[in-house]
Amino acid sequence: MNSLVTMNDLTVEEIESILEDATKFKNGEKWEKEKKSYVANLFFEASTRTKSSFEMAEHRLGLQILSFDTGTSSVVKGETLYDTVKTLESIGVDAVVIRHGQDRYFDELSGVTIPILNGGDGCGNHPTQCLLDLLTIKEEFGKFEGLKVLIVGDITHSRVARSNAEALTKLGASVRFSGPPEWFKEEFSRYGEFIQLDEAVEDSDVIMLLRIQHERHKETASLTKEEYHEQFGLTVQREARMKQGSIIMHPAPVNRDVELANTLVEANRSRIFKQMENGVYVRMAVLKRALENRG
Amino acid sequence: MNSLVTMNDLTVEEIESILEDATKFKNGEKWEKEKKSYVANLFFEASTRTKSSFEMAEHRLGLQILSFDTGTSSVVKGETLYDTVKTLESIGVDAVVIRHGQDRYFDELSGVTIPILNGGDGCGNHPTQCLLDLLTIKEEFGKFEGLKVLIVGDITHSRVARSNAEALTKLGASVRFSGPPEWFKEEFSRYGEFIQLDEAVEDSDVIMLLRIQHERHKETASLTKEEYHEQFGLTVQREARMKQGSIIMHPAPVNRDVELANTLVEANRSRIFKQMENGVYVRMAVLKRALENRG
Amino acid sequence: MNSLVTMNDLTVEEIESILEDATKFKNGEKWEKEKKSYVANLFFEASTRTKSSFEMAEHRLGLQILSFDTGTSSVVKGETLYDTVKTLESIGVDAVVIRHGQDRYFDELSGVTIPILNGGDGCGNHPTQCLLDLLTIKEEFGKFEGLKVLIVGDITHSRVARSNAEALTKLGASVRFSGPPEWFKEEFSRYGEFIQLDEAVEDSDVIMLLRIQHERHKETASLTKEEYHEQFGLTVQREARMKQGSIIMHPAPVNRDVELANTLVEANRSRIFKQMENGVYVRMAVLKRALENRG
Incomplete structure (x- = not known):
């Protein structure tokens, strides 16, 4: 499972490989999963660039996007982030992108088996x-x-x-x-x-x-x-x-x-x-990395 | 670039041509861009009809729709409308539909190079x-x-x-x-x-x-x-x-x-x-007009 | 029109038939309308599971999903639920999923001709x-x-x-x-x-x-x-x-x-x-039932 939550997760070789993939996408290369894949974008904090950019990357990869409105989700009933992500996993989501105000929110998600792509955590990582x-x-x-x-x-x-x-x-x-x-x-x-x-x-x-x-x-x-x-x-x-x-x-x-x-x-x-333009290609590369070895 | 922000933009001939296109769409005619095209709908004011109708028109034309929730966008961090639209342009959006409470909000968007379709400005135009x-x-x-x-x-x-x-x-x-x-x-x-x-x-x-x-x-x-x-x-x-x-x-x-x-x-x-029904066909015609001469 | 608003609507045979269809979907069976079909999900109350699950079911059936954000819809201008649904019907939506805080909200929707799938009404049905x-x-x-x-x-x-x-x-x-x-x-x-x-x-x-x-x-x-x-x-x-x-x-x-x-x-x-996993298959079966006899 290729989550990406901090830059520390990546070796220099992995960074270079992501940048290469991004450049290929920028030059028009295509990559598509044979099986329909589903991604949900969970933005608990305001965002235009990161959210739209991930969504554009998902569209370009032909991924199916599950809408998720944090303000009308069960989070407002007090559901934990873990239970929310576990729910999405249960219904068949293949990867989640998360932005959350809490530093290292992802530490409480270790029981999750789908990849998590960090769209920003508190004052932590991006x-x-x-x-x-x-x-x-x-x-x-x-x-x-x-x-x-x-x-x-x-x-x-x-x-x-x-x-x-x-x-x-x-x-x-x-x-x-x-x-x-x-x-x-x-x-x-x-x-x-x-x-x-x-x-x-x-x-x-x-x-x-x-x-x-x-x-x-x-x-x-x-x-x-x-x-x-x-x-x-x-x-x-x-x-x-x-x-x-x-x-x-x-x-x-x-x-x-x-x-x-x-x-x-x-x-x-x-x-x-x-x-901003490059953000789309980088996110395509990161999504590809997260999804390519999944069934 | 074929924006549509006020009716004044249109000659009688252009109005007639849009109505003709709308009628063709109503009669089942298809039109699809060869290249995947992306549209974002930015509704800063409440709407059911106009928003749903534009979205239906976009679906029918096979356009990719980027979700944009004004309440969780960077607009809440004070980002200007210009910077928001410029961001969407940078990540590859081909056209934006905007409803905004400010009269003639589009005047400040002259630096934008993608078409703007006005979904209502203040007490101004629709x-x-x-x-x-x-x-x-x-x-x-x-x-x-x-x-x-x-x-x-x-x-x-x-x-x-x-x-x-x-x-x-x-x-x-x-x-x-x-x-x-x-x-x-x-x-x-x-x-x-x-x-x-x-x-x-x-x-x-x-x-x-x-x-x-x-x-x-x-x-x-x-x-x-x-x-x-x-x-x-x-x-x-x-x-x-x-x-x-x-x-x-x-x-x-x-x-x-x-x-x-x-x-x-x-x-x-x-x-x-x-x-309401006719709104969908008219918007298909207006979207076609906005997109047909873009690369 | 095959709405589903309460379990009372269903005979034992119909329940069994829905469960069978759900099992088939779980086993990989496909069902797709020839004609593009459109669904809108109207969630007036917080939901993660039901909303995401319906949406996943719709994606899997290849349905087109019209986004509907209750907080920025004309409902905030005081529009009735009936007028909202009638609007969606007018612009070509083929079925609506509704969660609403009012018990039996669907009683006021008898004039609507598209199927209504109840995603929860007040303290009533689900x-x-x-x-x-x-x-x-x-x-x-x-x-x-x-x-x-x-x-x-x-x-x-x-x-x-x-x-x-x-x-x-x-x-x-x-x-x-x-x-x-x-x-x-x-x-x-x-x-x-x-x-x-x-x-x-x-x-x-x-x-x-x-x-x-x-x-x-x-x-x-x-x-x-x-x-x-x-x-x-x-x-x-x-x-x-x-x-x-x-x-x-x-x-x-x-x-x-x-x-x-x-x-x-x-x-x-x-x-x-x-x-949760089963919810997706059941909703696919219910959506199929709602849509299969529509033009």
């Missing part, structure tokens, strides 16, 4: 976001070795920061962090140093901005949006200093004029919409 | 409702020239009134308005005169009742439902005075015994459920 | 739950005659108790009831006697536990969960006294450690997940 970021970087530079990646912003609450830092380091890139110092946790030091944005802007190949998770913490109140943008955001002035060939990434949704100047969202060096 | 009304009238009378159409009720807040008045006038029908005088706006005078319901009941070919949009305005409080029905509704007594061959229309949902006597909803001359 | 229970019992024992079935718990508020008691009695099983005496209604005496749980645990072939409908009544406050479990729940101690070959059933979601000890949910004699 492996398909990481994979689509890797694919976007690889398409751009053809390699990870020696690349300088700067991750800026809400490191602590981001489920992208940790996965990306870990995977990029494993793949040979060097990672640095920036943003408000109180949002940097000591445990991230093992992946790379903390640095002032203005010092790192000129020699980074990738500036990866993280979304301020307004819905996750209230303690940002100390800075206005304008102050955040001025001190820790990618302003038009900072972008002008970025090195040739370097790119801007953001998992979106962007808080325009906060993490990133409004006019830069669709700038030449922005790969934000490219990241 | 072009597919207009087209299905036109199809229903054309089926009944075979023409528009010389027909007398009476539009009754909440002219100001209706997104049907303006589109219909404009289109019917262009097509050669003559339009009059009735209902509470305070709900008639001077700008409608260019399409036709305001007249007392009792004066117009006998010589109108079509009596088109508008739904009181309880959810849009509170200022109706001056009249009880019974009083409204008595003064401005199509009562059983008034219906008895309607001319032979004339029909009753209503975009639904009907407030029974307010705009229309309960027993008249399924009366012989009511075309209310016929309108 | 025929497909009954049928899947019957299938599970039949698979286990090969017959109903002479079986002793004990129904335990919230008899009054359960929409399963009445249907099951009635159907099982008709089919030759003998039924008894247990649980808090205040939750037993005199009218159930015609199906079987009320008995203390500890007296019936040893000689019952089937112990069917009912879910405490916390969302339906507040008056359970007199007992804590622990007290309920001790007095009226299937504890580990009671299960140890169950006769050989006997089984545990529960419509789920289970309140773990209330109706049933947590560890017994997946015990050897539990058929809870088997019931």
